Amino acid sequence: MNDLASQIIAEGDLVLLSLSQRKTYLVRVEQSKSFHTHKGFVRFDDLIGKDFGCTVLSSLGCEFTALKPLLRDFIMKSARQTQIMYPKDIALIVMFSGIGPGSRVVEAGTGTGAMTTALAHYVRPNGRVYSYEIREEFQKTAMKNLERAGLADFAELKNKDVTVGIDEKDIDAVILDLAVPWLVIPHALAALKSSGMLVSFSPTIDQVVRTVETLKENSFTDIETVECLMRGMQVERGRTRPQTLMTAHSGYITTARKALKNIALISPP
Amino acid sequence: MNDLASQIIAEGDLVLLSLSQRKTYLVRVEQSKSFHTHKGFVRFDDLIGKDFGCTVLSSLGCEFTALKPLLRDFIMKSARQTQIMYPKDIALIVMFSGIGPGSRVVEAGTGTGAMTTALAHYVRPNGRVYSYEIREEFQKTAMKNLERAGLADFAELKNKDVTVGIDEKDIDAVILDLAVPWLVIPHALAALKSSGMLVSFSPTIDQVVRTVETLKENSFTDIETVECLMRGMQVERGRTRPQTLMTAHSGYITTARKALKNIALISPP
Amino acid sequence: MNDLASQIIAEGDLVLLSLSQRKTYLVRVEQSKSFHTHKGFVRFDDLIGKDFGCTVLSSLGCEFTALKPLLRDFIMKSARQTQIMYPKDIALIVMFSGIGPGSRVVEAGTGTGAMTTALAHYVRPNGRVYSYEIREEFQKTAMKNLERAGLADFAELKNKDVTVGIDEKDIDAVILDLAVPWLVIPHALAALKSSGMLVSFSPTIDQVVRTVETLKENSFTDIETVECLMRGMQVERGRTRPQTLMTAHSGYITTARKALKNIALISPP
């Protein structure tokens, strides 16, 4: 994700070997070694010194394209110990949160770091992600995923229970993806700048209802909940049609902004 | 969108006056002046010196919250001379394009600058957006929208016909939102880094088919088309339900990566 | 809906005057009279003696096609004092209920009779619909709608509170479209044949949850809830695309079958 990096594949580089968009492998190039698939093996020495985007043949004669991995690839390749968020949901959460370069963001829980990776990517170079997680084994996976994506410098992984409190202040956005978001809302209120954004992702409607109720009780405003359905298309002249199967549901996204209802109420003229 | 900016509302600041999430106004604060709505007027002097997030009463006693505008607000408030892209589509396009701080992006057409604003926001501080538009009047609106969002330094608006050619080289991503994307694909191929990403947004299936065909003919790989449906939820204990109406279609998003099929084909061992 | 009826338009016939599929009028043909629209008036005498399907010009020269009204038209033209069910939902409810010619069906509430009309249509000639409604004014509208569709003989409109009880026994299916379906479930259990089908339509998730819980407590089995989204397509070579707006939600459809769990439990061999 270092956009200034060389376009030449070198020893130690991460490469997305793509057989098709449905079958890709995120691998690190090592001299004299090979990568084995059910479609034959690819020699890394065939890649080194070539441009990203080049196509090589495997030992069984199958074409693999050696792509430079992008954010979406890192998200999709985050270890799936937990149910990770889909890029579509992460994309909307990032957009709705308003964050960008320089933003300071609190996230909980870290999980395997898919969301953390995206947040770290966008707050570079001078922003920071503070990510809370109580399960240590997830934290280790998340750290590996962040390092692989070259983004470890922009995130601080904290092995703390976010339902007890948030250490940071003057935060631009709080992103919640945990089973009990409502327990974190009062802490989010304290941590956020006024007018700051809270975004919560929850699979069930019951979680959404409780979250929205707690947001209303905690001086949040502009509360909104949406879900996003993404459907693939099979595009081929004469046979174009939507795909047969799709993910019907991942989760609901709830957004809200911190208001100062009790402080600055001004009498009308 | 300057995340380090003061949290205190000052003369000249942009404020999102929010009556509800469905009714918001993006206004610039001017001393001794007022903003008039069908729910009464709000005196800017009541806001100056207060924190963003404060709530004021209008002359008719209605509550307005004075929020700090975020990227999504700038997108939604881009002048609607053209059909603008929705934040949901912009969010997916940004994510799928792989861009972030430091990226160099080509966009065409500029339109009223909704997409340009988002791209400029994310490529800060050292990246750049090159945005092509042949209709001068749109360009002016786009420039105003970029300036309002404080992002004019990160985008170069070019009054040129992108179907004739792209001036830039070694571009990370090309974003197309125009009637004839297929005419731009050969130029995008020349402008992109190898392994670089092209994203095209089109309302009709016919445009998508022609775009995909041209991508295949031009050495692009991992070609994929999706559409995104976003549905709002009305959340209230005892009455929770999806919204009654939704946008059924804005456009299809097609993504593809530049491969070097003819250059680096390596014979198998 | 009398399929054996003449194809010649006669005095007293119902005709669906169609300007386009978005603009249609359900009118009764009366000699020497006219039907007035914003596109001019149509003389009924121009229609009498012609075939259904003929096209006439209005006084302003606009083309109207005189179609024979079908079930869907009668449903769409049911007076909209209440929120009527959409044909898509009625279609699924009819299919899932398993009813057909000869079925005996209980419905509640009648509302303006859109669902009643559909049920009566399908249970002809020897089945019967028993429809409960406490609001007398709705019942009158429903009766008019049934009579207009020529289906009054197949439905019995009952001005009774279905939450107090259902008079009928050995019913094939019970169709519920009311605010408190769970109050009717024990009565439905008593009214249904064993293995009979209950279908409930509710706009909110809270209603669905309570309905499903009550079904489980009342010896129903194969309980399933779905929602149906219908999206129109604008079909035109070179510009084909989904419609811009759609109904995002009408209601959830819950189906269940009456089991005899406590009666016929047989010990394994």
Place this chain on the structure above:
Amino acid sequence: MNDLASQIIAEGDLVLLSLSQRKTYLVRVEQSKSFHTHKGFVRFDDLIGKDFGCTVLSSLGCEFTALKPLLRDFIMKSARQTQIMYPKDIALIVMFSGIGPGSRVVEAGTGTGAMTTALAHYVRPNGRVYSYEIREEFQKTAMKNLERAGLADFAELKNKDVTVGIDEKDIDAVILDLAVPWLVIPHALAALKSSGMLVSFSPTIDQVVRTVETLKENSFTDIETVECLMRGMQVERGRTRPQTLMTAHSGYITTARKALKNIALISPP
């Protein structure tokens, strides 16, 4: 589907053995025999003489409910040599076609008879389905499926090529589910009553475009295309949410009515 039939399970009856709504078996009861599943076997003698809706235990102690099969079950259990239509699509097609008891319907192609079964069910007792199919092996399967559902008397399976012509006249509705619907449209025009309904089901957009174009050229009016998405809900207090996976696409439904544009054009007053 004989609604007047006994509610007592007898030798020779079809029973839907339901382990859950996701796992059901359509079996014929035979004295002294058993039905074997991965959850143990069920003795038919345990069912005979009991009411439909009774619950029995398998040899492994699993509960099976013996339901009376309904139309939807017969559709779902139609042999899957071809891609069958889903009940949701059949439901909409039946509704949009306007057919009911007494209707005379032409269908092509028959396939394995899922749609034929539904049509025969609804046109009883005095209507008739004329179903065209060129592949003899499908016709045999369709006949078995119709017989199993007790509906063979209401459908005439014709081993003829519908693209050559339709034998029938004064048909209420023509239902098309074949690869080249446009070839049948002129024949449908000849076969239909004026104002009669044509409904075509096609998986690809290209088929839809060509169908709509041919309908326009052939004096059809009120042409409309829709698609239907059905999503299941997992309903359980505290964990309610949409299902994770869904069918993203089965096909588009196009409807049109036969107009007499060239015949009855009447000069305005």
